[in-house]
Amino acid sequence: MKIGIISFAHGHAYSYADAIKKHSDLELAGVFDEDAVRGRKAAEAYQTTFYESYDDLLATDISSVIVTSENVKHKEHVVAAADAKKNILCEKPIATTVEDAKVMIESCRKNDVFFQIAFPVRYNTPVKRAKELIETGKLGRVLAVKGTNRGTNPGGWFIDKELSGGGAVMDHTVHVVDLLRWFMDTEVTDVYAEYDNLVSGGKIDDSGILTMTLENGVFATLDCSWSRNDAYPTWGDVTLEVIGTEGTLTVDAFDQKVNVYSDKEGVNWDFWGDDMDESLIRDFKESIKEGRKPSITGTDGLKALEVALSAYQSGEQKQTVTNG
Amino acid sequence: MFNIAIIGAGNIATMHTTAYQKMKDVRIKTIVDVDVERAKIMAENVDCKATANIDEVLHDPEIEAVDICLPNFLHLETVMKAAEAGKHIICEKPAALTVEDAEKMFDICRKNNVVLYIAQVCRFMTAYQEIHHVLEEKDVGDPKLVRLSRSVHYPMLVGQEWYKDESKSGGLFLDFVIHDLDFIVWNFGKPEIISSQLISEEKLKGIIINLKVDGGPMITVNGVWTSIDQGGLHQRVEIDGTNGFVHYDNRNELPFVFKNTSGKSRMLSKETLCNDPFYRELRHFINCFRGTEQPLITDKEVIQTLETAIEAREIAREKGLNE
């Protein structure tokens, strides 16, 4: 199966490329990047062809494309790939506006192409176990969820609203919201959020707390801040505390590590756990080969995006807003 | 399709069958156990043949390899039989109860043109591989002081009385801390023993071994079998180097904790959470049989590890200090 990558703007492009290399039945057949220097470098590193335009890449015999461009460009790239009848894996968030997301979903539907959103946390083992546990009813009725998805300010285009659509709230709301929807097969109905630029300098939001009510009566909070500093031993976290009528569950998705205290490198948590990006690529491949529907759909991407946008609206208006 | 048979349908065999079932190119054809009921229960799950008679496997030309999951004292005779029948062999640790037996096993395999791999599972735990990588990269400089600790609830499932009999299991030294000794041989080379001591109470068995490696670190290995159920295996590695230290404790990490109103709680062990080490181990051995991978564990290392375990036991029995 031949795969192309459109843009190395998002760091995940590299981990997806690494994952492709691990599969003997996958070939990274070409890459495109608006930043030709970055694109050529990546093409060289992964021993593949660099294309000057995405149309040239899409005109080749690749069957699938991974879109890892700046958020605001997802729409242009996904629509072009759909028109070229390629299977598509698109980095989260799906887009920066509801309108763009809908256009993307519609164009994939019209062209009858496979369209998956990259929510890799679904492939984390503790997170998968949490879903099983909730579904089997061992927690009783779920009452509340407290989540965190904290990280490090990535800088670059991520802090340029014109390209990213927003800061921490845009970047980190969607993962945990996707998990809430996935765990309980429900939607977010109300959102109250506060966000600000508090810790990392610059202008864009780097701190945010969301309070959400779900259709099934559960309420949830989420800290989506870029609040981990340079001295922190890793990039960030995904944690969940789930309170049910019959029990409690805590998940610390990346607590799978060796502690290294090095004069050379400082304090580091060397991660040895789930390779989520590899699992995501494997699932993408197998779903296509077996003719299955994508396990994470464009609609999943859209629903998560809606909550992030509601959070911005709520933060501006300082009041609870109805989502969707 | 690579056909394999499992000999011994006890505790560890469950982990092995689960792993093989994930491999599309491997088929478990037969499961053997003297207790044929045990073999049947497992075989039902796998959908394969169950028997009490190992000859059915040895005479089956379709079966290319056997996976020996038997009590330790049966490893030698079973390896001999399988090798003479021309089968490749995966055998659980420890290889055997004496160095001579282990050498005999490798010799007979060589003579019969089959290969024998000893399942030292720590080599396939991603946490241990990460530590190995940290050492290779010299992130903490040169290792100087190493502490390895391991404890578990006394292995006393039904039918496991053989663990208590040292002439059958080799005791804590050969059965349990063999993992840590393998870690030492793997990362630092063959160690010398400085001292070795043993506590042997009815409900508590414990050992402390001090070792050193020429030009390498000083090492303490601590192994405990206790009657207290600690909720699974506890393993720790601490390495102090000239430029830092690395620390791993499988209990410090809690990626998943579940507590419910009936008072039960569950903390999934990281080793079984993801990157199942048994899968990685057995996948590696199968690939080695097929020639697509080179074995990570050498015969020499297996022998050196066993030698160290036996010597430590001897010293502990005599007076503790190696003079």
Ligand SMILES: NC(=O)c1ccc[n+]([C@@H]2O[C@H](COP(=O)([O-])OP(=O)(O)OC[C@H]3O[C@@H](n4cnc5c(N)ncnc54)[C@H](O)[C@@H]3O)[C@@H](O)[C@H]2O)c1
């Ligand atoms: N982490 C590890 O690497 C690890 C952990 C546990 C056990 N092990 C090793 O695995 C091996 C088996 O240990 P276990 O805990 O599964 O033991 P067990 O007692 O649970 O199982 C052994 C099985 O062998 C069967 N058996 C006994 N004699 C037999 C014979 N002559 N022919 C056929 N079957 C026979 C028994 O009926 C039993 O079902 C041992 O070598 C042990 O050291 C390794």
